[in-house]
Amino acid sequence: xxxxxxxxxxxxxxxxxxxxxxxxxxxxxxxxxxxxxxxxxxxxxxxxxxxxxxxxxxxxxxxxxxxxxxxxxxxxxxxxxxxxxxxxxxxxxxxxxxxxxxxxxxxxxxxxxxxxxxxxxxxxxxxxxxxxxxxxxxxxxxxxxxxxxxxxxxxxxxxxxxxxxxxxxxxxxxxxxxxxxxxxxxxxxxxxxxxxxxxxxxxxxxxxxxxxxxxxxxxxxxxxxxxxxxxxxxxxxxxxxxxxxxxxxxxxxxxxxxxxx
Amino acid sequence: xxxxxxxxxxxxxxxxxxxxxxxxxxxxxxxxxxxxxxxxxxxxxxxxxxxxxxxxxxxxxxxxxxxxxxxxxxxxxxxxxxxxxxxxxxxxxxxxxxxxxxxxxxxxxxxxxxxxxxxxxxxxxxxxxxxxxxxxxxxxxxxxxxxxxxxxxxxxxxxxxxxxxxxxxxxxxxxxxxxxxxxxxxxxxxxxxxxxxxxxxxxxxxxxxxxxxxx
Numbered sequence: 001x002x003x004x005x006x007x008x009x010x011x012x013x014x015x016x017x018x019x020x021x022x023x024x025x026x027x028x029x030x031x032x033x034x035x036x037x038x039x040x041x042x043x044x045x046x047x048x049x050x051x052x053x054x055x056x057x058x059x060x061x062x063x064x065x066x067x068x069x070x071x072x073x074x075x076x077x078x079x080x081x082x083x084x085x086x087x088x089x090x091x092x093x094x095x096x097x098x099x100x101x102x103x104x105x106x107x108x109x110x111x112x113x114x115x116x117x118x119x120x121x122x123x124x125x126x127x128x129x130x131x132x133x134x135x136x137x138x139x140x141x142x143x144x145x146x147x148x149x150x151x152x153x154x155x156x157x158x159x160x161x162x163x164x165x166x167x168x169x170x171x172x173x174x175x176x177x178x179x180x181x182x183x184x185x186x187x188x189x190x191x192x193x194x195x196x197x198x199x200x201x202x203x204x205x206x207x208x209x210x211x212x213x214x215x216x217x218x219x220x221x222x223x224x225x226x227x228x229x230x231x232x233x234x235x236x237x238x239x240x241x242x243x244x245x246x247x248x249x250x251x252x253x254x255x256x257x258x259x260x261x
Numbered sequence: 262x263x264x265x266x267x268x269x270x271x272x273x274x275x276x277x278x279x280x281x282x283x284x285x286x287x288x289x290x291x292x293x294x295x296x297x298x299x300x301x302x303x304x305x306x307x308x309x310x311x312x313x314x315x316x317x318x319x320x321x322x323x324x325x326x327x328x329x330x331x332x333x334x335x336x337x338x339x340x341x342x343x344x345x346x347x348x349x350x351x352x353x354x355x356x357x358x359x360x361x362x363x364x365x366x367x368x369x370x371x372x373x374x375x376x377x378x379x380x381x382x383x384x385x386x387x388x389x390x391x392x393x394x395x396x397x398x399x400x401x402x403x404x405x406x407x408x409x410x411x412x413x414x415x416x417x418x419x420x421x422x423x424x425x426x427x428x429x430x431x432x433x434x435x436x437x438x439x440x441x442x443x444x445x446x447x448x449x450x451x452x453x454x455x456x457x458x459x460x461x462x463x464x465x466x467x468x469x470x471x472x473x474x475x476x
Contacts, residue, residue, distance in 0.1 A: 069378055087304045089386055096384025106379035110397050120383035123393060165379075172383055 019081075020045045020176055020207050021066055026075035028061065035061050036072070037231040043176065048208045050218040050239070053228035054254060060103075062228065063180045063211045067098040080175055096124050099169030099177040103184050105161040107153035107168070113140065114149040117168045125172065132171075139167040143197045159190030163197055176207040183214055215258065219243060227251045264441045265449050268432075275432030276453045282349055282428055283415045283457060289354030290414065294361025299391055301366055312362070319359035324417055327352045332424050349421035357414045364406040368399030401472045408465035412458045429453050 021043040028036040035058045043049050051059045064070040065077060068084050068091060077084045079098060085091045107116050117136035121127040127135075140146045143163040145156070153161055162182055169177060179198065183191040195217050202208060202221040212218065218225055218239055225242040227235040227250075235248045246252050265272060300312030319327070331352035336343055372395050380390040422430030433450045437443050 067382055069382065087387075092381070092384050092386045094384075095382055098382070100379075100382035102375060102379065104373075104375050106373075106375035108376065108379065108394055110394075119393065120385070123389055124384040168379075168383065 099174035278428035368403035
């Protein structure tokens with residue numbers, strides 16, 4: 001994915017099989033609020049897409065529709081060629097292939113860190129306990145919290161918890177990772193330790209959808225920036241172009257507010 | 262005073278009878294209650310409707326009426342010859358399960374929604390999410406109301422005495438019919454109930470304490 005498509009239907013050597021997540025004309029309402037309006041978005045394998053935008057623009061909702069934590073009203077979403085099924089076993093299987101990292105970490109509070117990372121492997125992938133523990137320890141080491149394996153989530157700092165959450169998602173060998181504002185609940189000094197793990201993931205070629213307010217991360221790690229406002233995708237561009245030369249007024253306005261302090 | 266010593270076997274049988282029917286219906290109520298609570302929060306509409314109907318019917322019906330149904334309708338239609346103990350256990354267990362269900366459901370709603378979302382996002386099914394993630398964390402909240410429910414169940418089991426199940430209340434009736442001083446009989450019966458209910462509160466206090474440390 002060295003070539004970054006600027007628009008959805010860009011010309012380029014992107015065969016159909018290369019499309020991992022496809023949202024087609026997605027609409028969603030929360031009551032009277034039209035939170036997602038005619039969303040078309042294609043994420044290719046190995047691509048890092050960063051979704052930014054003001055609060056309430058629908059970016060978190062967009063992220064959560066991809067593994068159907070939020071249902072959609074109309075349109076279609078498919079992952080690796082398969083449309084999202086209805087709630088049930090098939091959807092559960094598909095979710096296992098889509099890693100998700102939440103703003104509030106959501107580690108299982110009654111399980112140790114190690115058990116958190118093992119649980120999906122043993123219960124969903126039916127992996128052997130020893131193998132699962134070994135893999136969990138490797139992943140915990142990789143995100144830099146290997147020494148905390150036997151603690152409970154509440155005993156860890158926010159940054160450590162979020163890194164465990166990333167390890168928990170990675171333990172499922174996901175095809176794509178969704179990050180829903182992964183650093184928004186963190187103290188400033190802990191943001192970097194999480195972003196570094198994410199940078200490394202991006203370098204390793206993981207397909208990622210990242211909803212964030214971290215413009216630095218968007219600049220350095222994204223192949224493409226998706227700017228949302230009022231439930232619409234207003235602009236899609238590669239990071240340099242978006243940050244240096246945004247086309248839409250809405251994006252210019254947004255960037256002027258966050259970049260000049 | 263002598264009533265107790267002279268009729269120790271009757272009191273003992275009554276005590277054991279109350280203990281047995283309380284324990285049996287408590288187990289039944291717990292199993293059914295947790296199951297129905299699962300139904301009530303499930304994503305499958307027919308299951309939710311069934312759970313709601315179950316709770317509405319059983320919780321709002323007088324227990325005596327349920328006993329009448331269990332003893333005079335159920336054997337006629339379904340299982341002729343079922344023993345009074347089983348019928349009483351069914352009536353008590355079903356009735357209590359509706360209260361257990363609601364207590365469990367209140368516990369489920371105290372677990373942050375993010376826990377279920379995280380479980381679902383790693384591919385757990387609804388049943389796995391409930392069993393492995395939600396219920397273990399709900400247990401602590403559910404224990405205090407559950408303790409009250411089981412104490413109420415113990416005392417409700419007295420109704421079974423009126424339906425020819427040998428338990429404490431039927432012993433008191435038997436002995437007072439024989440003309441013994443009612444005050445003494447009641448005193449001993451009340452003490453026997455207290456032994457059971459105190460044991461229940463003690464057991465639950467112990468459980469609460471242990472779950473408090475475990476986390």
